Amino acid sequence: MVRRILIVGFCMLWTAPPASAAERKGVRPLAEFEIAPDGDFVLLPLIIHSREYRFLVCTGLSTTVIDEKLRDELELPAAESRNTGGNRGKKRYKLGARLGNFDLTFPAGVETGDYTTMREGLDLDFHGELGMDVLQRYIVQIDFDEGILRFLPAVPTGSGEAIRIFQQGQEYSVPILMLTVPGEKSQRFFVSTGRAGNSLDVDNKFLEELEEDEHVTVLSKEKAVARTGTRSFQTVRIESIQIGSFRHEGIIANSGEGNSVGLSYLSRYLVTFDFPRARMYLKKGANFDTVDAPLNMWQVAVERDEKSVTVTQINPHGPAARLGLLPGDRIETLNERHAERLSSWQIRRVLGRCDLPLAAEVIRDGNLVTLKSEPLAGEKIPNEKVANEKVASDATNSKGE
Numbered sequence: 001m002v003r004r005i006l007i008v009g010f011c012m013l014w015t016a017p018p019a020s021a022a023e024r025k026g027v028r029p030l031a032e033f034e035i036a037p038d039g040d041f042v043l044l045p046l047i048i049h050s051r052e053y054r055f056l057v058c059t060g061l062s063t064t065v066i067d068e069k070l071r072d073e074l075e076l077p078a079a080e081s082r083n084t085g086g087n088r089g090k091k092r093y094k095l096g097a098r099l100g101n102f103d104l105t106f107p108a109g110v111e112t113g114d115y116t117t118m119r120e121g122l123d124l125d126f127h128g129e130l131g132m133d134v135l136q137r138y139i140v141q142i143d144f145d146e147g148i149l150r151f152l153p154a155v156p157t158g159s160g161e162a163i164r165i166f167q168q169g170q171e172y173s174v175p176i177l178m179l180t181v182p183g184e185k186s187q188r189f190f191v192s193t194g195r196a197g198n199s200l201d202v203d204n205k206f207l208e209e210l211e212e213d214e215h216v217t218v219l220s221k222e223k224a225v226a227r228t229g230t231r232s233f234q235t236v237r238i239e240s241i242q243i244g245s246f247r248h249e250g251i252i253a254n255s256g257e258g259n260s261v262g263l264s265y266l267s268r269y270l271v272t273f274d275f276p277r278a279r280m281y282l283k284k285g286a287n288f289d290t291v292d293a294p295l296n297m298w299q300v301a302v303e304r305d306e307k308s309v310t311v312t313q314i315n316p317h318g319p320a321a322r323l324g325l326l327p328g329d330r331i332e333t334l335n336e337r338h339a340e341r342l343s344s345w346q347i348r349r350v351l352g353r354c355d356l357p358l359a360a361e362v363i364r365d366g367n368l369v370t371l372k373s374e375p376l377a378g379e380k381i382p383n384e385k386v387a388n389e390k391v392a393s394d395a396t397n398s399k400g401e
Contacts, residue, residue: 009246012111013299013333013390014109019174022231025338026156026157026273027152027153027154027155027156028153029061029141029150029151029152030097030101030102030150030151030153031100031101031102031150031151032043032148032149032150032151032153033100033148033149033150034147034148034341035142035147035148035187036147036150036341036342036343036346037144037145037146037147037341037342038145038267038287038337038346039196039263039266039267039287039339040196040263040342040343040345041056041194041196041263041343041345041346042056042057042142042149042193042194042263043055043056043126044057044099044101044106044130044149045099046097046098046127046128046130046400047097047098047099048070048074048095048096048097048098049074051099051108051179053070053127053128054125054126054127055126055127055128055129055130056126056127056128056129056130056194057129057130057135057193057194058098058129058130058133058192058193058194059131059174059175059191059192059193059273060174060190060191060192060193060194060195060260061129061131061132061192061194062123062128062131062132062133062172062173062174063092063108063110063111063131063132063133063172064095064106064110064111064128064130064131064133064134065110065111065112065128065129065131066093066095066111066112066113066128067112067113067114067115067126067127068112068113068115068325069112069116070128071093071112072172076093076094077093077094077097078091078092078093078094079092079094079106079108079109079110080109085201086166090111090134091112092108092109092110092111093109093110093111094106094109095109095110095331095389098149100150102173104134106133106134106332108130108133108176113128113129114254115127121286122345123344123345124306129194132173132174132175133173135273135275136173136275136276137275137276138151138152138275138276139152139153139155139272139273139274139275139276140152140272140273140275141156141159141267141270141271141272141273142193142270142271142272142273143270144263144266144267144268144269144270144271144285145202145270145285145286145287146212147337147341152272155274155279155281156272156273158283159272159281159283160246160269160270160272160281160282160283160284161245161281161282161283162279162280162281163177163243163244163279163280163281163282164279164280165177165191165273165275165278165280166278166280172190174190174191174214175190175191175273175275176188176189176190176191177189177243177261177280178243178364179200179241179242179243179261180241180242180243181210181215181238181239181240181241181242182215182240182242183213183215183238184209184210184213184215187203187206187259188259189259189261190258190260190261191260191261191262191266191280192260192261192262193262193263194267195260195261195262195263196261196262196263196345197254197262197264197265197295198235198252198253198264198292199251199252199253199254199261199262199264199265199292199297200238200241200253200254200259200260200261200262200265201253201254201255201256201258201259201260201262202238202252202253202254202255202256202327203256203257203258203259204235204255205208205258206258206259206270207234207236207253207255210236210238211236212309215238215239215240216236216237216238216239216253216305217236217237217239218235218236219235219236219237220234220235220253220293221233221234221235233254233255233256234254234255235251235252235253235254235255235294235295236252236253236255237250237251237253237292238250238251238252243282244282246269246282246284248265248268250291250292251265251292252292252293253296253343267285267287268284268285268287268288268290268383269282269283269284269285269288270282270283270284270285274348277394289331291355293353293354293355295346295349295352296349296352296354297348297349297352298315298318298351298352299314299318299319299320299321299348299351299352300313300314300315300318300320300325300347300348300351300352301313301348302331302344302347302348305345307340308330308331308339308340309326309330309331309339309340309342309344309347310328310329310330310331310361311325311326311327311329311330311331311362312327313327314326314327317375318350318352318354319351319353319354319375320351320352320358322361322373322376323358323360323371323372323373324369324371324373325351325353325360325362325371326364328364329362329363329364329369330362330364331347331360331361331362332360332361332362332368333359333360333361334347334350334351334358334359334360335350335358335359335360347391352375354375354376355375356375357372357373357374357375358371358372358373359371359373360372
């Protein structure tokens with residue numbers, strides 16, 4: 001069972017890409033797509049009936065899902081029923097799509113879901129989720145530093161440490177890692193690229209064990225927006241956790257019905273999924289040593305259209321105000337990233353961090369203004385405020401066949 005967090009991100013096919021990191025290692029990508037960087041949400045542009053629709057890339061989902069409204073709009077025909085395993089009783093539909101130069105086929109059909117609540121509650125712009133029924137055929141590399149997703153014909157040399165992601169006897173069709181908290185038995189964690197926010201979800205039973213053994217510090221209660229409404233979860237800071245030879249201190253996790261690894265953890269690395277050979281390669285990235293901070297989404301509110309992101313509200317006593325932002329400012333860049341490439345959720349997340357330097361370029365009264373600020377010594381995020389904010393977390397569960 002996997003929890004996933006969804007949000008809009010900017011995706012674009014590179015029709016004539018320059019030499020990439022993968023190509024410089026002797027492997028020319030089959031296709032490259034610009035995605036939102038730094039652990040923001042990963043979406044790709046699928047072409048269906050000659051129109052572009054953004055789909056979230058979700059390794060934690062065994063079957064591709066299309067929004068019910070889009071299914072009706074496209075008048076998709078029903079696929080042949082396959083009432084087996086975990087998909088018993090789930091109606092599927094025939095779909096054909098293109099992704100760059102790839103023709104995507106869905107022999108077993110696609111499922112449908114109602115994303116209305118998430119679109120309205122989280123300011124999303126997506127029409128479905130691309131699952132492992134498609135991804136399992138490819139080698140997929142996510143470069144969080146450059147903001148590039150690559151489809152590759154082979155794993156480039158120097159891609160980092162290889163870690164098995166499909167375990168012997170595994171009953172699921174989604175990738176699974178073994179994570180270890182020192183002093184505890186290793187646990188299986190789903191790998192879900194559809195999940196952002198805090199780094200991990202931790203099964204409630206395992207979380208109880210960690211609390212009993214004093215391996216976690218309880219932080220706060222937070223709210224989540226899901227397809228079916230909102231839910232609450234406990235957030236904790238884990239003393240230490242290890243994947244392969246990589247170890248991190250102070251990782252923040254949510255309580256949940258299952259264990260999963262999300263984008264906030266993965267964005268510390270250059271990640272290469274070799275799905276056909278059941279391996280994931282991890283190589284340290286620019287954010288490897290970044291310390292997790294509790295989600296703090298209440299500092300600023302923004303509105304966006306296709307061309308701009310505009311600040312509408314500011315907490316007058318927080319990091320966004322200290323940076324110098326004002327209502328009406330149109331954000332051009334945030335920490336040297338173009339705002340149009342960042343989701344609204346990610347912008348609010350970054351502007352809610354009290355512990356890191358902030359920098360922005362904004363258009364104010366027709367003029368370009370540069371803003372910079374440094375964190376105050378010893379400043380901590382007030383967790384009681386976090387509890388009042390809706391955090392983007394998809395409570396839909398997924399179990400592979």
